Structure formats: structure tokens, C-alpha cells
Amino acid sequence: MAALPPYASTGQKAWYWGFRLICVLVFFFLIFPLLVIVPLSFNPLPYFTFTPGMLALEADAYSMVNYNDFFTNIDWQNALYNSVRIAPVATILSVSLGTLAAIGLSQSHVPFRGAIMAVLISPMIVPLIISAAGMYFFYSRIGLQGTYVGVVLAHAALGIPFVIITVTATLVGFDRSLTRAAANLGANPVRTFFKVQAPLILPGVISGGLFAFITSFDEVVVVLFVGSAGQKTLPWQMFTGLREQISPTILAVATILVVISICLLTTVELLRRRSERLRGMSAQ
Amino acid sequence: MANGDSVSGPILAADGRPLRQSLARALRLQKLRALMLIAPLLIFILVTFAAPIADMLFRSVENAIVPNTLPLTVAALEDWDDASGQPPGEKVFAALRQDLLAAVAAKAHTKLGSRLNYEQTGVASLLRKTGRRVKRMEEDGDLAAQFAKIHKSWADPETWATIKRFSSAYTSGYFLNAVDAKLGATGIEARPENERIYIFLFERTLLLSVVITVACLLIGYPVAFLLATLPMRTSNMLMILVLLPFWTSLLVRTSAWKVLLQQQGVINDTLVFIGLVADDGRLAMINNQTGTIIAMTHILLPFMILPLYSVMRTIPPSYMRAAKSLGATDWTAFWRVYFPQSVPGIGAGSILVFILAIGYYITPELVGGTSGTFISNRIAYHISSSLNWGLAAALGVILLVVVLVLYWLYDRIVGIDNVKLG
Incomplete structure (x- = not known):
């Protein structure tokens, strides 16, 4: 929206500022729920609202007790351990398979490209509850239900569309003459891939990997059905906590997760800008 | 290549073969290489994802338990006419006794009972009771009378009609159940009023999804417009406010809303504090439809x-300026020039939000109470609590079909390749 011209009428001025106010309110709606849990997570009392002491900014109205609970409670620590054990393995699986396939899909002559793409993207489109139900039925048939391997495979499948999408997007702007030049200079396809193609598509691969990681790390529906008590992840523990009795520790965990998301988001944004710069596609 | 035919004789490649052949071979190799790169992932997805979905389709019609548990009875019932109004003859009861003896030994009769109980209430207890006593029956006596003594339902032709109706290896029973119908004596009939639940749930799911989509569109459009028209540097900064919720765990956002919307929560406290609401009249915004709508609108708004935004970015700002310089008011310029060009974005965003909303499970489960739950909550209930997997699969298949139709539409309108993240 261009700046307000000096000759704007009163009505235009009112509309201009009114519109901005609406937008500010929407931004507030988007961000407020995330911000409000941060101070609430320091509330030592088991209420989910601001105590008078907190509003008066008294130091002793804030406490780390919820964080202490998170780091000492065996349930939460187990859940954290499971999350850390599942998400990276699932990510590695989806990134390695997904990157290969994305390179294959970006070649100029691929038979059944549309159909293959539709199948590969489908885990993102099919509602999670349906994926979870299907996987529960099928994995219990083949003995993977309630196992670590089952959860990792399921999460890898859910992360793949994100890898495919981000990596193919990076490959769209890829200059094919670079690989031809490398081949011309005597590099074999493997060397060409690692020395020429890989560094250029790396930002796309990493952000695809981060998407896949966060998909697995935040995923709860599928793990709820495919996993058993031994694979209880952080989101699962939060889900049980929220459904049964909501303990203030959840707010501490939520705050930690918000901080993690901020880090991931920053990384992805930096990578995206770097990739656009590298490929000479300056931000338009 | 086109010149190749006009020259006398084929053009040869360096190895002496005709160029056309050589090129075709190169193309084949290229295709093969591309497919080889894709193959591992395709196989992976087919095994870990497509096979489970296929399994679900199969389970929604599978009915092998009846013919497997009662093979002799099913065969003997072939000759019985279920419209006769009479229970079947002694031959069928003899077959039933043998089948039940085998089933009790394999402990399969209770499973069969719960399967048939979905179609006719009471069969589960009938089979349990009969299973306990079948061993003590006298083989030579009047079996029909002995069975009727154990439970009078065995003399009721309706019980036998149910067994006969569901004696094939595949059934439409689960799907009929999923749309509040059943296979009665005279064909497909609606369930009694007090047993109807799924049509209503599907309607509620669709209705709430539409409300959420419209809400997202109404509050998302101005923000996208602002972001698309601001200078790049500012809009990139503001974009972070949209992307941060997008990257934050679904459970974090749901728990935030649970905390905010409670009766003793921050919003109610604030409203009481500024005097808009009396302390005893705190708003009930959670565990009902309001909770689901608010929380899901927030969660799906980035989508x-x-x-x-990505569509609006491509609309040249000069069009609006041109319209205004030709005398259009701000509103006309927006409505006649800008808005029509943003329609593809509206289509893409709305279908995406609707697809995501219709299959949501976690948020309705946590903030929806009983009036704000979706069909997916019912599917989860049938998988983990009532253990009626066939019905869960049938409900899932119906939901899947709806989503796939929308997915196809989305592909037609936007193109799957054009999906952008962030």
C-alpha cells in the first residue's frame, strides 16, 4: 500500500489508518497467543492467568519451578529423549530419499511426472487421522505397530513432501549448463553432483530437512496410533497433559518449543535469502 | 533434427550409428536415470504410506470373520429363505453347533459377536451366552429347541436373517453404517432417528470447516494485501509474524488457546477487569464450537x-494506478481491477485451508468439547475405544474421497508443483 498522498481526502485518510488498524489487530491475533504463554510459564502457582503479583512485576511472583519440573520429571525427560531419538532419524531418511527423487523429478524427460508427484505429495494432503488410521491397521499387520522403526518410517513418509517441494523449488532455478560444463571438464556424474550441484541446492535441502524435522518433532496424531508407550514423544506427552489435567509444566515446554521454532524459522529465512542470492534471483 | 530427412541418407553419430537412433537411446537412458533416482522414494512411499491407505480401503469392506468363523452354517443357510418368517431347519442348527464348538475352542466367537453386534444389537451377548453352553448340548436331541432354550433369539428368524445377510466375505455394512443406514430385511434402510449420528457429524465438519475457511479469508486477505503492497524490507519483517505461528508446534498453539479461552483464563479476566462482563457471567469460549473455530482459524491462518501473498505479489501496482488515473475511485479500482486478479490466490488459500480443516483431529479434540468435534474425532474413537475398525475405515474412506476431490481441484487450479512453503 503506497504511502498516503498529501492530497488525500479525510475519508481516504480514515480508510488508510482504519485498514492499518485492522492489520495490526490481525497480527496481534496471530502472535499474541504465542507471546502470552511466555510470562505465564514463569507463574509458580498452578493457575493459567496472571496473578496480581505478576502484573505488579514483583520478582518473587515469577519462578522457574515449571522449568525445573520439566528438566527433572522422568515423564517429560523420557518424552524429550524419544522425540530426539525419532525426529533426526526420520529427517535423515526423508532428506536423503527426497533429495534424490527431487533431482530425478527435475530432469527434462520424466515419464508419469504428474502422477509420481501426486503420490509423493499425498502424505501432506491426506488428513493425518486417515494416515494414522491406515498406518495403524497396516503396521499392526506387519508387526511394526508400537515399534521405534514403525514411528520413524511413518514420520519419514510425512516429511517427504516438504523435502520434495523445497528441493524442486531450488532446482527450478538451477542452471543446467553448470553440470554440462563439469561433465565436459571430465567429472563423472557423482563428482559433478557433490562438487557442483550439491553446494548450490544445499540451502533448499537444508530447509526441506528443517521442515521434515519440525513435522516429525511436532507430530502427534500418527505417533499416537503407530507408537506405543515406549515411543511417547514430547507432543504426545503434551497432548495427554492437555486432555487430562493441564499442568503448568506444559507452558514451560511450550515456551521452549516457541524458542526452538524461532531458531528454525531464522535459519530457514537466512537460507532462503542466501539461496536466492546465490542463484542470482534477488528478492523481488 | 528436422533437416535429417532432407539430406540423402541418415546423419550418423560419432560411433557410426544413425543419429536418430543414437538420440533416442540417449533419451531412453535419461528417462531411465531419472526413474532410478525416483524409484527408492517411490517404493518407500508406496510401502510406508500408500499400502496403509490401501489396507484401510480393504478393511472398510472386509467381512471375512463371518464366513471364516461359521463356514458350515453359512453354507447350510444357503437353502434357507430369509423371507419365510420361519427359523431354519435342524440341518442349520447342527452346522451352527459344530461351528460354535470350533469357534469356542479358538476363542473366536466373541469377536464374531462384536462384529455382528454392529448390525443387530444383542448378538454379542447371544453368542457369548451360547458359547458358554454349547459344549453341554446333546448332539442327538432337538437342536433347535436346545438353542432356543439357551437364548430365545435363536428362534427368531431376524437373527438368522442378519447372519445370512452378512455371510459374504465382503460387505457394504460399514459404509451403510457410516451414512446412518443399514442393510435391513427389505434392503437398504435408514437407521432409527436416535441412532443417526454420522451424517450429522459430516455436516458439522463441513459447516465448521467452511466457517473457519471464511474466517481465515476475511482476516487473511487484508494482511496479505498489506504485505504485498508494502516495500519488500518492511513486508519481510512483518512476514515473520505470519511465519512464526506457522513454525510453532500445533500443540503449543492449542495449549495457548486453552489457557486464553478458559473461564478463569486471560481473556475472561481482562473482560471482567474492564467491566464488559460480570464476574459470574464469564463467557464459555472453550469446549464448544467457539473454541474450535477460534483456535483453528488461528492455526490455519498462515495457510x-x-x-x-504469493499471488498478490505478482499483481503489478501500476494497474491500480492506471485505474485511478482513468477516474476510478479507490473502491472501484480495488474491486474491478485488483480483486479479480487475486482470485487465484483466494481459490488456492481457501481450498488449502478447507482441506486441512476438514481432517483436523488434535485441536477439536482438545478445545472442541462435545459440540465442536469433527468426524476425525469419531474415527479416532472407533479405532482406539470402540474397536469398530471397519466403521473407522469406512468413515476414513469417505473423508479421504472428499479430500481427494478437493486435492484434484487444487491441482487443477494451482498446480501441485506451485505449492510454496514460506
Whole structure:
């Protein structure tokens, strides 16, 4: 929206500022729920609202007790351990398979490209509850239900569309003459891939990997059905906590997760800008 | 290549073969290489994802338990006419006794009972009771009378009609159940009023999804418009406010809303503090439809803003200026020039939000109470609590079909390749 011209009428001025106010309110709606849990997570009392002491900014109205609970409670620590054990393995699986396939899909002559793409993207489109139900039925048939391997495979499948999408997007702007030049200079396809193609598509691969990681790390529906008590992840523990009795520790965990998301988001944004710069596609 | 035919004789490649052949071979190799790169992932997805979905389709019609548990009875019932109004003859009861003896030994009769109980209430207890006593029956006596003594339902032709109706290896029973119908004596009939639940749930799911989509569109459109028209540097900064919720765990956002919307929560406290609401009249915003709508609108809003934004970015600002210089008012310029060009973004964002909303499970489960739950909550209930997997699969298949139709539409309108993240 261009700046307000000096000759704007009163009505235009009112509309201009009114519109901005609406937008500010929407931004507030988007961000407020995330911000409000941060101070609430320091509330030592088991209420989910601001105590008078907190509003008066008294130091002793804030406490780390919820964080202490998170780091000492065996349930939460187990859940954290499971999350850390599942998400990276699932990510590695989806990134390695997904990157290969994305390179294959970006070649100029691929038979059944549309159909293959539709199948590969489908885990993102099919509602999670349906994926979870299907996987529960099928994995219990083949003995993977309630196992670590089952959860990792399921999460890898859910992360793949994100890898495919981000990596193919990076490959769209890829200059094919670079690989031809490398081949011309005597590099074999493997060397060409690692020395020429890989560094250029790396930002796309990493952000695809981060998407896949966060998909697995935040995923709860599928793990709820495919996993058993031994694979209880952080989101699962939060889900049980929220459904049964909501303990203030959840707010501490939520705050930690918000901080993690901020880090991931920053990384992805930096990578995206770097990739656009590298490929000479300056931000338009 | 086109010149190749006009020259006398084929052009030869360096190895002496005709160029046309050589090129075709190169193309084949290229295709093969591309497919080899894709193959591992395709196989992976087929095994870990497509096979489970296929399994679900299979389970929604599978009915092998009846013919497997009662093979002799099913065969003997072939000759019985279920419209006769009479229970079947002694031959069928003898077959039933043998089948039940085998089933009790394999402990399969209770499973069969719960399967048939979905179609006719009471069969589960009938089979349990009969299973306990079948061993003590006298083989030579009047079996029909002995069975009727154990439970009078065995003399009721309706019980036998149910067994006969569901004696094939595949059944439409689960699907009929999923749309509040059943296979009665005279064919497909609606269930009694007090047993109807799924049509209503599907309607509620669709209705709430539409409300959420419209809400996302109404509050997402202005923001996308602002972001698309601001200078790049500012809009990139503001974009972070949209992307941060997008990257934050679904459970974090749901728990935030649970905390905010409670009766003793921050919003109610604030409203009481400024005097808009009396302390005893705190608003009930959670565990009902309001809770589901508010929380899901917040959660799905980025999925509306991002496609809208990427379409609006491509609309040249000069069009609006041109319209205004030709005498259009601000509103006319927007409505006649800008808005039509943003329609593809509206289509993309709305379908995306709607697809995501219709299959949501976690948020309705946590903030929806009983009036704000979706069909997916019912599917989860049938998988983990009532253990009626066939019905869960049938409900899932119906939901899947709806989503796939929308997915196809989305592919037609936006193109799957054009999905952008962030």
C-alpha cells in the first residue's frame, strides 16, 4: 500500500489508518497467543492467568519451578529423549530419499511426472487421522505397530513432501549448463553432483530437512496410533497433559518449543535469502 | 533434427550409428536415470504410506470373520429363505453347533459377536451366552429347541436373517453404517432417528470447516494485501509474524488457546477487569464450537495468507494506478481491477485451508468439547475405544474421497508443483 498522498481526502485518510488498524489487530491475533504463554510459564502457582503479583512485576511472583519440573520429571525427560531419538532419524531418511527423487523429478524427460508427484505429495494432503488410521491397521499387520522403526518410517513418509517441494523449488532455478560444463571438464556424474550441484541446492535441502524435522518433532496424531508407550514423544506427552489435567509444566515446554521454532524459522529465512542470492534471483 | 530427412541418407553419430537412433537411446537412458533416482522414494512411499491407505480401503469392506468363523452354517443357510418368517431347519442348527464348538475352542466367537453386534444389537451377548453352553448340548436331541432354550433369539428368524445377510466375505455394512443406514430385511434402510449420528457429524465438519475457511479469508486477505503492497524490507519483517505461528508446534498453539479461552483464563479476566462482563457471567469460549473455530482459524491462518501473498505479489501496482488515473475511485479500482486478479490466490488459500480443516483431529479434540468435534474425532474413537475398525475405515474412506476431490481441484487450479512453503 503506497504511502498516503498529501492530497488525500479525510475519508481516504480514515480508510488508510482504519485498514492499518485492522492489520495490526490481525497480527496481534496471530502472535499474541504465542507471546502470552511466555510470562505465564514463569507463574509458580498452578493457575493459567496472571496473578496480581505478576502484573505488579514483583520478582518473587515469577519462578522457574515449571522449568525445573520439566528438566527433572522422568515423564517429560523420557518424552524429550524419544522425540530426539525419532525426529533426526526420520529427517535423515526423508532428506536423503527426497533429495534424490527431487533431482530425478527435475530432469527434462520424466515419464508419469504428474502422477509420481501426486503420490509423493499425498502424505501432506491426506488428513493425518486417515494416515494414522491406515498406518495403524497396516503396521499392526506387519508387526511394526508400537515399534521405534514403525514411528520413524511413518514420520519419514510425512516429511517427504516438504523435502520434495523445497528441493524442486531450488532446482527450478538451477542452471543446467553448470553440470554440462563439469561433465565436459571430465567429472563423472557423482563428482559433478557433490562438487557442483550439491553446494548450490544445499540451502533448499537444508530447509526441506528443517521442515521434515519440525513435522516429525511436532507430530502427534500418527505417533499416537503407530507408537506405543515406549515411543511417547514430547507432543504426545503434551497432548495427554492437555486432555487430562493441564499442568503448568506444559507452558514451560511450550515456551521452549516457541524458542526452538524461532531458531528454525531464522535459519530457514537466512537460507532462503542466501539461496536466492546465490542463484542470482534477488528478492523481488 | 528436422533437416535429417532432407539430406540423402541418415546423419550418423560419432560411433557410426544413425543419429536418430543414437538420440533416442540417449533419451531412453535419461528417462531411465531419472526413474532410478525416483524409484527408492517411490517404493518407500508406496510401502510406508500408500499400502496403509490401501489396507484401510480393504478393511472398510472386509467381512471375512463371518464366513471364516461359521463356514458350515453359512453354507447350510444357503437353502434357507430369509423371507419365510420361519427359523431354519435342524440341518442349520447342527452346522451352527459344530461351528460354535470350533469357534469356542479358538476363542473366536466373541469377536464374531462384536462384529455382528454392529448390525443387530444383542448378538454379542447371544453368542457369548451360547458359547458358554454349547459344549453341554446333546448332539442327538432337538437342536433347535436346545438353542432356543439357551437364548430365545435363536428362534427368531431376524437373527438368522442378519447372519445370512452378512455371510459374504465382503460387505457394504460399514459404509451403510457410516451414512446412518443399514442393510435391513427389505434392503437398504435408514437407521432409527436416535441412532443417526454420522451424517450429522459430516455436516458439522463441513459447516465448521467452511466457517473457519471464511474466517481465515476475511482476516487473511487484508494482511496479505498489506504485505504485498508494502516495500519488500518492511513486508519481510512483518512476514515473520505470519511465519512464526506457522513454525510453532500445533500443540503449543492449542495449549495457548486453552489457557486464553478458559473461564478463569486471560481473556475472561481482562473482560471482567474492564467491566464488559460480570464476574459470574464469564463467557464459555472453550469446549464448544467457539473454541474450535477460534483456535483453528488461528492455526490455519498462515495457510491462507501465504498463497494469497504469493499471488498478490505478482499483481503489478501500476494497474491500480492506471485505474485511478482513468477516474476510478479507490473502491472501484480495488474491486474491478485488483480483486479479480487475486482470485487465484483466494481459490488456492481457501481450498488449502478447507482441506486441512476438514481432517483436523488434535485441536477439536482438545478445545472442541462435545459440540465442536469433527468426524476425525469419531474415527479416532472407533479405532482406539470402540474397536469398530471397519466403521473407522469406512468413515476414513469417505473423508479421504472428499479430500481427494478437493486435492484434484487444487491441482487443477494451482498446480501441485506451485505449492510454496514460506
